[in-house]
Amino acid sequence: MSRVLVIGCGGVASVAIRKCAQADDVFTQMCIASRTKSKCDALAEKLKNKTKCEITTAQVDADNVDELINLINGYKPDLVMNIALPYQDLTIMDACLACHVDYMDTANYEPEDTDDPKWREIYEKRCKELGFSAYFDYSWQWAYKKKFEEAGLTALLGSGFDPGVTQCYCAYAKKHEFDTIDTIDILDCNGGDHGYAFATNFNPEINLREVSAPGSYMENGKWVEIPAMSIKREYDFDGVGKKDMYLLHHEEIESLGKNFPEVKRIRFFMTFGQSYLDHMRCLEDVGMLSTTPIDYDGHQIVPIQFLKALLPDPASLGPRTKGKTNIGCIFTGKKDGRDKTYYIYNICDHEECYKEVESQAISYTTGVPAMCGALMILTGKWKKPGVYTVEEFDPDPFIEALEKYGLPRKESYNPVLVD
Ligand code: NDP
DSSP: OEEEEEEOOSHHHHHHHHHHHHTTTTEEEEEEEESSHHHHHHHHHHHTTTOSSEEEEEEOOTTOHHHHHHHHHHHOOSEEEEOSOGGGHHHHHHHHHHHTOEEEESSOOOOSOTTOHHHHHHHHHHHHHHOOOOSOOSHHHHTTHHHHHHHTOEEEEOOBTTTBHHHHHHHHHHHHTOSEEEEEEEEEEEOOBOSOSSOOSSOHHHHHHHHHSOEEEEETTEEEEEOTTOOEEEEEETTTEEEEEEEOOOHHHHHHHHHOTTOSEEEEEEEOOHHHHHHHHHHHHTTTTOOSOEEETTEEEOHHHHHHHHSOOGGGGGGGOBSEEEEEEEEEEEETTEEEEEEEEEEEEHHHHHHHHSSOHHHHHHHHHHHHHHHHHHTTTTOOSEEEEGGGSOHHHHHHHHHHTTOOOEEESSOOOOO
16 A cells, blocks of 8 residues: 655656556555646546556646645655656655655756756766766765665665666676676667667657767776777677677666676676667767757757757657567676676567557666566565665565566576677
């Protein structure tokens, strides 16, 4: 018997909400609140009479802490599920602390305005000290650890697939398969085809910021940064086939480096087709990925936000996307004194996802773990005061929930390694 407040009603949130509605033995009441209330109403209407969960909707500007506090105090949820954008992480965490409610999200904080001089000063110091220059990092949310501990509240960060399930796979490998892990390669392959020359599978602004940033990986506890897309490998993915993949900076490398300090190298690869890369390079060259406002005909326009308005809404890709995703982790290390390799991954089919929840597999593979993370907190399995990432909890109940709600794992004890 739990009451949750979901903030956001985009591609990922819509899947998480539908999955919460499926698990209506735990999610008995849910309020869907977002900037555009009509989207929340439309989804609530679709779920009417299909679930025992009592669903209400609300409008909220999650950049505004006072509005959030009013909403949370009015609804009195057991948990706030932040599935809006990373820009809102800190305001929602502040509101949860003020109202004494547990918190979770699917991506770590990054600011909307990367020209803000106060933020920029801290960012530039971090770039120099840590050695990676992505706009997002965990420091902002880890800074809340003491406040959540003292309040006796749980904050779960990054409960999507990557971050999220990938860290659960790491905790699972450490618990069941290895005495020591030497290397982790996270491989994210999307073999889906939506038929557009260019579109992003989740929020375009967040996605394009992520993939146009320099790549980086962790070696012996230190960051190694490389120019964007400069390390390329080909890999033959189960269920998908051969794809080119590129080394990217990704947020879970940071938390895994902290929580698994013995691991000598942690890398993240994502597949991209040539058309996607050509479009992205061109858009970047002409300044369309910039987050700095320009003056156009008396209006202030942020180029990447204008581009977002032109691109297909990721939520609209569902009915057109065919093919599969394959996301997982390859480990090398030792068990009982012997060298060992292990690959754990999930394969998800875009069309099957659409049949079940009217959404493509990228939103599905993120929305299901968001619901499962909430389930872990609400059922007390992952309840401990403080601010945590997924690998800091027992992986077993989460893996079990993922299997039950649509993301079963596959394993290989003899995987092809990435050189
Ligand atoms: P969308 O752009 O589809 O949805 C974002 C939602 O948040 C929209 O409903 C939007 O409202 C709402 N929103 C935005 N700003 C505000 C605000 N100020 N107040 C209230 N609501 C707001 O994004 P996605 O669903 O693609 O992504 C959601 C999250 O999931 C992101 O944080 C993304 O980084 C993360 N993600 C994580 C992954 C993982 O594996 N861990 C993978 C993919 C995504 P409106 O309808 O008005 O725009």
